[in-house]
Amino acid sequence: MTKLYKPTIYAKNIFEINYSKLKEKNIKYLLFDIDNTIADNREKYPSSEIISLFKTLQKQGFKLVIITNSLPHRALRFAKKLNVKAYYLSFKPLSYNYHRILRKIKVSPNKIAAIGDQILTDIKGANKHNITSILVDKISSNESFITKLNRYKENRLINKYHIIKRGEYYE
Ligand SMILES: [Mg+2]
Numbered sequence: 046m047t048k049l050y051k052p053t054i055y056a057k058n059i060f061e062i063n064y065s066k067l068k069e070k071n072i073k074y075l076l077f078d079i080d081n082t083i084a085d086n087r088e089k090y091p092s093s094e095i096i097s098l099f100k101t102l103q104k105q106g107f108k109l110v111i112i113t114n115s116l117p118h119r120a121l122r123f124a125k126k127l128n129v130k131a132y133y134l135s136f137k138p139l140s141y142n143y144h145r146i147l148r149k150i151k152v153s154p155n156k157i158a159a160i161g162d163q164i165l166t167d168i169k170g171a172n173k174h175n176i177t178s179i180l181v182d183k184i185s186s187n188e189s190f191i192t193k194l195n196r197y198k199e200n201r202l203i204n205k206y207h208i209i210k211r212g213e214y215y216e
Contacts (some may be wrong), residue, residue, distance in 0.1 A: 051172070056216075059083060064105065074110060075158055076159040077109065079119070079120065080188075081184045081188065138173055154176045155177075157176045159177070161180070165202075
């Protein structure tokens with residue numbers, strides 16, 4: 046049960062992830078969520094800090110992909126600015142887009158890490174597909190009704206199975 050929901054890594058935000066350690070573990074691909082992981086839901090475009098982080102990671106040899114449940118127009122706006130491919134309307138944790146990505150990049154899941162702010166979507170989706178899962182704290186509390194509902198379930202799950210302790214980060 047907890048195996049599906051336990052993040053491999055837990056970091057405060059995407060800037061605090063130990064990317065060199067991911068390199069050492071032979072991770073080649075990073076799959077990023079958008080909402081509340083790389084941007085506040087109200088932000089229409091990625092910030093300059095995110096743009097420069099993505100550039101740095103690409104220079105370090107990582108391949109970056111966006112996998113999001115958000116709508117095409119939002120996903121594509123981010124993808125264009127960040128110079129990456131985006132898979133939108135993914136309905137994470139459902140398999141459809143994970144399978145599309147795995148087919149497209151032809152890399153085994155143990156060389157992939159996925160980064161997101163939600164256990165029920167991002168972490169479960171990654172774990173289900175044997176992808177290294179990285180949880181980050183949400184950027185803000187400005188969330189949709191559905192996400193709020195997911196948060197409620199998420200918090201119950203975290204407390205019941207002691208999945209993580211908020212603020213106690215690990216690599
Ligand atoms: Mg999110």
